Amino acid sequence: QRYPVMWQGELVLKNDCSAVxxxxxxxxxxxxxxxxPQGTLEGNIGPLRIAQRMRLETAQLEGVAKRMMNEQEFSMLLALPCGHDHMDIIQQSSCLRHGFISYLQQKQAAGIVNVPVPGSTQPGYVVHIFPPCAFSSDNLSEAAPDLLHSVSEMAYLLVIIATVSS
Known part of the structure; x- marks a missing residue:
């Protein structure tokens, strides 16, 4: 499998949530x-809550791109809706499209989740969640043109996890 599923869970933004x-x-x-977020002993995975936004401005995007120069310091993921069956996936796609993609595109922003170093309060990682935009498609077309082609009509978010430079 070329693009293995690395995480499955709920994405939350304000009052909207979507299974991805x-x-x-x-x-x-x-x-x-x-x-x-990783699973607990009961197997429950906590949601990934978008608490902040980053404007899609050149300086901000250049900062993310700079972090992506070192393969050890970033991870690029593609978030796609998932569900128990076809109807559920349609429902989750609609949630993702209206609650996340439209909102972020309207605000011209990416969602941000700051994650502390495990076991501390020190900032460790920044999870950037991009709606379909020039930055998303440029990076996807460079890393995985076949994937970009197959998801271009679908509801998707580009996720870039970067380490916080100390």
Whole structure:
């Protein structure tokens, strides 16, 4: 499998939530386990809550692109809606499209989740959640043109996890 599912869970933004699977595209697979909510003993995975926004401005995007130069310091994932059956996937796609993609595109922003270093309060990782935009398609077309082609009509978010430079 070229783009394995690395995380499955709920994405939350304000009062909206959507079930997604995140497929690994490029970068470091290790960062995914360190930065995204992991399952508890009961098997429940906590939601990934978008608490802040980053404007899609050149300076901000250049900062993210700079972090993506070192393969050990970032992970690129593609979040796609998932569900128990076809109807559920249609429902989740609609939630993702209206609650997340439209909102972020309207605000011209990416969602941000700051994740502390495990076991501390020190900032460790920043999870950037991009709606379809020039930055998303440029990066996807470079890393996985076949994947971009197959999801271009679907509801998707580009997720870039980066380490916080100390």
């Amino acid at each position: 699977q995140m497929h690994f595209v490029s970068g470091s697979k290790m960062l995914v386990g360190q930065s995204l």
